[in-house]
Amino acid sequence: MTGAAHAPALEARGLRRRLGITDAVAGLDLTVRPGELYGLVGPDGAGKTTALRLLVGLLVPDAGEARVDGVSVMSGGPALREALGYMPQQFSLYGDLSVAENMRFFADLFGLAPAIFRQREAELMQLTRLDRFRDRRASALSGGMYKKLALSCALLHRPRVLVLDEPTNGVDPVSRRELWDLLYQLVDEGLAVLLATPYMDEAARCHRVGLMYAGKLLAEDTPAALVKGFDDVTWLVHLSDAADPGARDAAEARLRERPEVRALSPQGGGLRVVVDRAGDAEFRRYFAAADAHWRLSPVAPDFEDVFLRLVTHAS
Amino acid sequence: MRAEANPNVIEVEGLTRLFGDFRAVDDVNFQVRRGEIFGYLGANGAGKSTTIRMLCGLLAPTGGRATVAGADIAREPQRVKERIGYMSQKFSLYMDLSVVENLNFFASAYGLAGAERRARIGDALAQADLEGKGDLVTRDLAGGVRQRLALASALLHRPPIIFLDEPTAGVDPVARRGFWRVIRELSRAGTTIFVTTHHLDEAELCHRVGLMVDGKLVALDTPEGLKRTHVPGTMMSVGGQGEGRARNIAAAVTGAPGVLAVQPFGLRVHVRVDDRLAAPAAFGAFLASRGLPADDVEVVEPGLEDVFLALVQR
Numbered sequence: 364m365t366g367a368a369h370a371p372a373l374e375a376r377g378l379r380r381r382l383g384i385t386d387a388v389a390g391l392d393l394t395v396r397p398g399e400l401y402g403l404v405g406p407d408g409a410g411k412t413t414a415l416r417l418l419v420g421l422l423v424p425d426a427g428e429a430r431v432d433g434v435s436v437m438s439g440g441p442a443l444r445e446a447l448g449y450m451p452q453q454f455s456l457y458g459d460l461s462v463a464e465n466m467r468f469f470a471d472l473f474g475l476a477p478a479i480f481r482q483r484e485a486e487l488m489q490l491t492r493l494d495r496f497r498d499r500r501a502s503a504l505s506g507g508m509y510k511k512l513a514l515s516c517a518l519l520h521r522p523r524v525l526v527l528d529e530p531t532n533g534v535d536p537v538s539r540r541e542l543w544d545l546l547y548q549l550v551d552e553g554l555a556v557l558l559a560t561p562y563m564d565e566a567a568r569c570h571r572v573g574l575m576y577a578g579k580l581l582a583e584d585t586p587a588a589l590v591k592g593f594d595d596v597t598w599l600v601h602l603s604d605a606a607d608p609g610a611r612d613a614a615e616a617r618l619r620e621r622p623e624v625r626a627l628s629p630q631g632g633g634l635r636v637v638v639d640r641a642g643d644a645e646f647r648r649y650f651a652a653a654d655a656h657w658r659l660s661p662v663a664p665d666f667e668d669v670f671l672r673l674v675t676h677a678s
Numbered sequence: 679m680r681a682e683a684n685p686n687v688i689e690v691e692g693l694t695r696l697f698g699d700f701r702a703v704d705d706v707n708f709q710v711r712r713g714e715i716f717g718y719l720g721a722n723g724a725g726k727s728t729t730i731r732m733l734c735g736l737l738a739p740t741g742g743r744a745t746v747a748g749a750d751i752a753r754e755p756q757r758v759k760e761r762i763g764y765m766s767q768k769f770s771l772y773m774d775l776s777v778v779e780n781l782n783f784f785a786s787a788y789g790l791a792g793a794e795r796r797a798r799i800g801d802a803l804a805q806a807d808l809e810g811k812g813d814l815v816t817r818d819l820a821g822g823v824r825q826r827l828a829l830a831s832a833l834l835h836r837p838p839i840i841f842l843d844e845p846t847a848g849v850d851p852v853a854r855r856g857f858w859r860v861i862r863e864l865s866r867a868g869t870t871i872f873v874t875t876h877h878l879d880e881a882e883l884c885h886r887v888g889l890m891v892d893g894k895l896v897a898l899d900t901p902e903g904l905k906r907t908h909v910p911g912t913m914m915s916v917g918g919q920g921e922g923r924a925r926n927i928a929a930a931v932t933g934a935p936g937v938l939a940v941q942p943f944g945l946r947v948h949v950r951v952d953d954r955l956a957a958p959a960a961f962g963a964f965l966a967s968r969g970l971p972a973d974d975v976e977v978v979e980p981g982l983e984d985v986f987l988a989l990v991q992r
Contacts, residue, residue: 400944406850407821505722533847535721535876536986540941547942551925561850564879564983568944586944587917612866628855629862629883663976667851667879674852 370433372397372524372555377427378417387413389578391427395555397523400546402569403559406674410578411559412452415528418557419449431524444473448522450513452529458502462493462512465501466519473520480519487515490545507538514542518549525549527558531565543568563667572666574673581673586666593664595625595672596643600634603656614657621649626671637668684748687712687839687870688733692742695728702728704893705742712838715861715871717884719982721990724890726874730841733872735759747838763832766843770828771816777803778812781831788835802830805860822853826860839870846880858883878982887982891990901982908988909980911938912956914949916965917974930968939984948978 371394378391387410395401403411416422418429420436420443429436432446456465466487470480488494491511496504501512510530517525531539543565550556550570558569566572566586573583582589600618602610615634618624623642628635638646650659688710695703703725710716720726731737733746735755743750749757771780781799785791790798803809806826808819816824825846832840842861846854858880865871865885873884881887881901888898897904916927927947932940936954940947955961962972 406852409850507722533844533876535724536719536878536983537721537990539876540983540987544942547925562877563851564877564981570945587946609866612862663978670851671855 374430378424379426380424386578395557397555398553400550400556400570402566402572404566405575409575419526446523448517448525450517450527455513456501461498463497469516469519506533524555567666576677589669593669596638597662597664598636599660599662601658685711690744693744694741696740701893706895713865713868715865715884717881717887718874720890725893763837763840765828765832773817776813784831784834798834805830842873881982904985909984911950911952913978913980915976915978916947
């Protein structure tokens with residue numbers, strides 16, 4: 364493993380936390396190394412946000428421990444605050460303050476010397492291209508710019524560990540890619556990043572991914588290895604009249620009846636089908652006889668297939 | 679009635695909206711057919727919301743014209759409002775009301791009463807998988823269920839067209855699949871769907887997709903057609919073998935002859951190439967010539983995100 368020599372920057376051991384009647388986090392172990400981008404993915408209510416709050420010390424665990432740079436997050440103190448940057452899902456900025464005022468506020472919170480603040484502010488403004496908007500109120504920023512400002516405020520004190528809760532929710536694709544480029548750049552410089560996301564295309568961009576469900580990790584690996592371990596067969600069904608949505612819908616209804624078909628979704632003019640490996644021969648026999656105009660070609664499984672399979676099994 | 683014979687539920691001609699000197703929507707033209715799932719994409723601030731607000735009869739255009747379900751948006755905004763449904767992530771349900779209280783509220787707003795109202799609310803509960811659960815407080819519903827309740831509420835008055843403004847922001851894949859199954863059923867039954875989203879895997883599910891950049895509609899086609907036109911070439915995914923390496927690969931191939939676009943993708947790099955480098959042997963030789971290993975290369979399909987970036991970063 365490439366990063367095995369590094370000590371973990373962020374570590375969870377046997378973390379548990381009950382919220383009301385649910386075990387929101389039910390025994391979580393994970394590590395994030397310096398220079399690693401780790402994605403925590405899972406459906407709504409899987410416990411991602413609670414896990415992040417435990418990891419940054421905002422919630423007290425019922426059992427287990429979280430450490431940042433080897434320091435227990437429950438010990439608190441200045442060492443932890445300096446090591447950690449956290450961007451929550453909901454509004455973390457002051458809407459009635461300007462971009463520049465928000466940054467100054469967070470710099471004061473972390474006690475940055477004025478000269479250091481000016482230098483880092485300039486760097487971050489340039490990196491995020493927020494310089495043009497420095498006098499705009501945070502509440503008047505677009506979704507993408509708001510997230511970039513929140514990220515800048517979380518980075519001002521140069522943390523070694525950055526924890527992000529759904530950083531791209533509501534952000535358009537261009538700003539989203541800019542945010543990702545920014546993250547890759549920071550990670551290349553050695554920052555450890557843990558982010559939670561409900562989006563599978565984003566999970567596929569992480570170095571390592573943990574699939575969370577019902578408070579636990581169902582699987583953890585690189586995205587490529589998770590996809591490689593996918594045991595079902597994925598096919599693309601090409602229809603004779605790809606332009607006719609009615610034809611696609613009719614085909615979908617027929618294929619959905621098949622017991623060996625696990626999942627079905629439109630893709631392009633055709634249908635993407637996930638078939639149980641044990642039933643694959645049966646499926647191809649059925650297919651050959653079903654409609655002379657349909658054609659079948661193999662496609663690679665993707666991360667969403669893996670996710671849906673694991674979640675379906677677990678529930 | 680003329681609208682009966684017309685296959686288009688939305689017709690937009692030269693639609694323009696100024697805010698001061700700022701052209702938020704600039705000479706936009708398109709039609710949406712009955713039963714079509716029409717995706718409307720664009721960066722934050724590109725003019726999507728302004729377009730939707732005009733099409734919903736909430737904002738008067740500065741120039742051009744549009745009809746929605748046969749009603750003119752400038753002259754008959756009230757008729758437009760009666761004939762459409764609208765749902766967004768931001769504006770939908772009252773969290774502290776029960777499921778049935780929410781449905782009753784929307785039914786009143788749409789002027790439904792008596793047996794018809796009871797029947798429609800029953801249908802809405804079925805559509806959201808909430809039969810027998812009408813007393814649950816909306817706040818306690820799972821995100822995906824709440825989403826479907828919001829959709830059912832917006833459809834209580836059976837509009838021929840529904841506008842969905844980022845309907846699935848923050849919703850997980852399981853719930854999103856369920857939501858889109860309902861959308862496709864509605865489309866099959868003849869309801870027209872006009873949807874904005876930032877998630878381009880969802881745009882792939884639309885029949886046609888329009889893309890707005892700086893107030894203008896710069897592209898409109900099927901997802902496949904958009905990819906053919908705007909993302910030519912072959913996309914290679916090259917393994918990066920360890921953190922940090924992906925960026926080195928990207929730096930080594932960017933700008934080389936035959937390379938059209940380069941994008942880091944986790945531990946891998948996506949390299950789009952033209953015909954010169956599209957053959958596996960040619961691409962392998964190209965990587966070797968730059969001192970890069972060629973043993974971990976896969977051809978991948980470009981997505982609508984690649985289309986989006988190609989058009990926006992022009």
